[in-house]
Amino acid sequence: MIRVKFKNKLALTGAATTAALFLGLNANAARMDMVDVSNNNGYMSTAEYVSMRNEFGVKAVTVKISEGGTYKDPYAASNIANVQTAGLYINGYHFARYATKAQAIAEADFAGQTAKAAGLPVGAVLATDVEAEEQNNQSKATNDRNNAAFMKEIQKFGYRADIYTSGSWANNKMTIKGKTGWIAAYPYVVSGKNWYSTNHAWQWSSMAKFRISYGGFDVSQLNSNYYTADQKSTVKPTNKAAVKANNQKAYKNASKPCATAKWVKESKTYTLKTAVKLHTGASTSSSAITIFSAGTTVKTDQAIIQGGYRWVRQPRFNGYGYLATGPASNTLKYVKSDVTHTYYTVKSGDSWWTIAQRNGLSMTALASQNGKTIYTTIYPGQRLVVR
Incomplete structure (x- = not known):
């Protein structure tokens, strides 16, 4: 769970x-x-x-x-x-x-x-x-x-x-x-x-x-x-x-694409009141890059509501880091998107590697866009976002 x-x-x-x-x-x-x-x-x-x-x-x-x-x-x-x-x-x-x-x-x-x-x-x-x-x-x-x-x-x-x-x-x-x-x-x-x-x-x-x-x-x-x-x-x-x-x-129609949230522009500077983990993706199950101590100033460029939290993105010298700034009820600039996903249903014998290869993705990217890591167990019948 x-x-x-x-x-x-x-x-x-x-x-x-x-x-x-x-x-x-x-x-x-x-x-x-x-x-x-x-x-x-x-x-x-x-x-x-x-x-x-x-x-x-x-x-x-x-x-x-x-x-x-x-x-x-x-x-x-x-x-x-x-x-x-x-x-x-x-x-x-x-x-x-x-x-x-x-x-x-x-x-x-x-x-x-x-x-x-x-x-x-x-x-x-x-x-x-x-x-x-x-x-x-x-x-x-x-x-x-x-x-x-x-x-x-x-x-x-x-x-x-x-x-x-x-x-x-x-x-x-x-x-x-x-x-x-x-x-x-x-x-x-x-x-x-x-x-x-x-x-x-x-x-x-x-x-x-x-x-x-x-x-x-x-x-x-x-x-x-x-x-x-x-x-x-x-x-x-x-x-x-x-x-x-x-x-x-x-x-009914469980394999149909569904609407999802999208990132919105948000140039903002946060001063953290408590220590906060900086993640590799906008998910609590993604790996932690580091832990920012209380008082740290963080500049962000985008925000999204996802997985019960409001996430912001921090540009870094080698990519991006993500941190949760509060619960999803703190909607601020949250908007719905018309973007749809394509899903793949896991079959017996599948792995992160086989599904990623079949859909032209890296294992890390596939896991991340599903709010998981490559170490998370997947099961037959589970639906994964592949596009």
Whole structure:
């Protein structure tokens, strides 16, 4: 769930059209029991969560808390407060970067402390999101040992533990036992079958739409009461027509180009109040060039709203650097563009290199324009911007 959080799994070819019709017209489509959100979704109001609950039957929200050993999601505290105000069950997740047992314990301590500070209540689930290159390079036994260490440590903070990963990694890169786990695998034509029914949750889409919220969301069907604090929820959608229409929108013509934001001219000088990372791209997942200390003066030439932040570009002697100046709500000169993207749907066996070569791009450029790095794992079914 990097934010990306694209964890997508099946080619959007003819099956996508079938899925669109099925999910839009069939009452047995997978449920939107749980939504997960992160900094990539920007600020989420209580009204948005109330709409998710009342109109779409959402029961629980799982918010990003932290990543690795230093990153704290800036929206965690507001998400936790607003979800609770909306009367939904609240949980959290930590995006894992650990490769050793010691690192897993250290990250669990960091995640637990960050969750406490952000207001995640005792008894909530604090899952470890295991899908990064660090774990891809480890053996199954090593990942199992590290995950067990993280979960044991996180329980010391009063949180319940679980593992989030993709269907292709479950019981391949790590062990996910029955009656545990939150598994991502999508899109999929349900056709009467509930995937991962023995696990706590099945994440089946990253493109779900909600009436008053911007963008696509990761949604999951809950197969147990684990993410609702072992309590049964009576939340049911009150607007079935909206659910049907939005499910249909989420999948119909999924490969069509969509409008995007564009850079606008902005010659401005910033004096930083706090230390800020300068990135290689306008994304929190892009590499850091350096860290500017408080008091540094930065001259910029362009700005854009992207990934939940307002980004500015700094001309440098060898290219450009990018830094976030605030949340997306700080729109200033933000404008919509008529520019459209062309998408490619990842297939089994694809890699950053093969997709980049096929579309005349470098791996770095391809990853950057999708808000990722070449070390981010991609999955069959995931859509990438190639033009």
